[in-house]
Amino acid sequence: MKGKRYTEQQILDILGQLDAGTPISDLTRLHGVASATIYRWKAKYGGMTKEETRKFRQLEVENQRLKKLVADLSLDNVMLKEVVGPKVVTPGMTSQAQTSLKRQMVTFLQEAFPVSERRACRVLGFSRTTQKRKSPKRVKDQLLVERLRSLARQRPRFGYRRLHLLLSREGQAVNHKRIYRIYRAEGLAVRRKERRKLSVGERQQKPVVSAPNQRWSLDFMSDQLASGRRFRVLNVVDDFTRECLVMQVGTSITGHDVVHALEAVVRFRGAPQGITTDNGPEFAGKALDLWTHERGITHHFIRPGKPVENACIESFNGRVRDECLNLHWFQSLEQARLILSIWREDYNDVRPHTSLNGRTPNEFARLEEAG
Template identity: 40%
Template sequence: RGKLLSPERRRRAVVVLHDRFRVSQRRACRLTGQHRNTQRRPVPPADIEEQKLKRRLVYRRLRLDGWSVNHKRVHRIWREEGLQRPLPRKRKRSRPAGGSKELLRSEYPHHVWAIDFQFDQTMNGRTLKFLNVIDEFSRVCLAIRVGRRCKAVDVIDTIEELLKLYPPPTHLRMDNGPEFIAHALQEWCTGSGTGTAYIPPGSPWENPFVESFNGRFRDEFLNIELLASLQEAKLLAEQHRIEYNVCRSHSARQGRTPLEVLQQWKAA
């Protein structure tokens, strides 16, 4: 299905047809729409700088690392590698529920933690429930809890585990799911002095930071990985969380990674 638009991709398809299915080069070229002279022409060797760029394809990270490179060149190499560009998404402006009332915004690390659930399943069809916890100021993903189910007591256990590593948040931003409005969690927040910032029902755009993480987590992990078991899901999710914090740059933070934002704030 679809067309092989670039000569290089058609070249690779001809090689696969020849090696895997023992198809002659003439017939493989005819099937893929590749001219035989193009197929026989030797591939020009890529220069060293191009090879380095192919290993580091994020434009903002290249600029921060001192590369003087145009974004069009990075885009061209991205296409040559067959990588998919992220689809543009329409952004909805968040509006305060009370008209002119200002929404709570994080002003420093661990001021507001955003929490939300995502669902997937293992290869045997059993449900996986992911609890994602994000620090809104630095965009650091603090935890991805993976389980078959997650109740209010499990949410509390996850937060208490995080409090062994981080200072307690001033507020928890959540939706009105049954796990979040349960008496157990509300009593815990009251006892620990942590406030709750519930978003209005049917307004996911008012929890934008964790929703942004959820979208990327879905595109870059859940839609790609085939999870055979719960233990595998836990291991791979933790690896993704670390990579996200260390390597993922954010345009809203001037192309810095979440870990860099946190480290620079502490240094300042």
């Protein structure tokens, strides 16, 4: 039979009767308690008033609470020492890897210590939703990830915006922010070199072009073969349609070679109203000057040391360098001509251009002719 539990008030009343002269044998019979229990009560509460007994009880409760708090803190410290080491979450980790690592740490603490999942998450500073939520595997997302990886392998220097344009052409109506999330999670981000900011003076504003063949931009690039032999590339771009009209490769390109290359384009496309070049000897020589005079073409030279005044061709050169020249190791001049020719066709017919609302240069030129 379960014994009766006495309150402190009842215990003090019984001890008061004992102090008044009532024999212990009568008290044990009257209240149904053993004499040893009465002696134990007397040792604990003897001579205490009701107020002192209440304060004593409060101190006991507070002492138990403090002991439990110290024990909990000690256990928390021990658990943290068990998982101490490198940072749990780093910027380079994908979200799936971060979630998996957090779940493993919580499970480890639950197995190594007699603690609940709630306490393990609290000690580690993790949200319980991380442990509970199971992200469903979406077949549609997996197909999108695989296609995005494939496009990124084919075009390693394309950012997520151009990859999004390529996916849109394939009929995948996906929000660009979702593409960016997958792009970052899969580690496909393109590392770009930070450019040093320079103070610039007042720039000369060129007339705005509004139709094809109003202005062509010309410039040279330089690279080398595997043997160390240098070669040059003559680039010609239409400033309005962004079409690449010429990419001529050679170890030595003279002013006469520039004229022959331009004349070949003029035969099927027509002559431009003006051309913009730097002050290189091939452009400033007599051959190009005579040709522009006979064709009635305005030849504009940028100021020395101001390539920003020919920004269209400089931007094109940057794309050629980043997406073609830096990705290939040319064994011969013929190989360089072939690769650059293929890249030029891809640039004009396939590569989306952000300044043309995602269209290719040739597509934009056809729309302008039709409109």
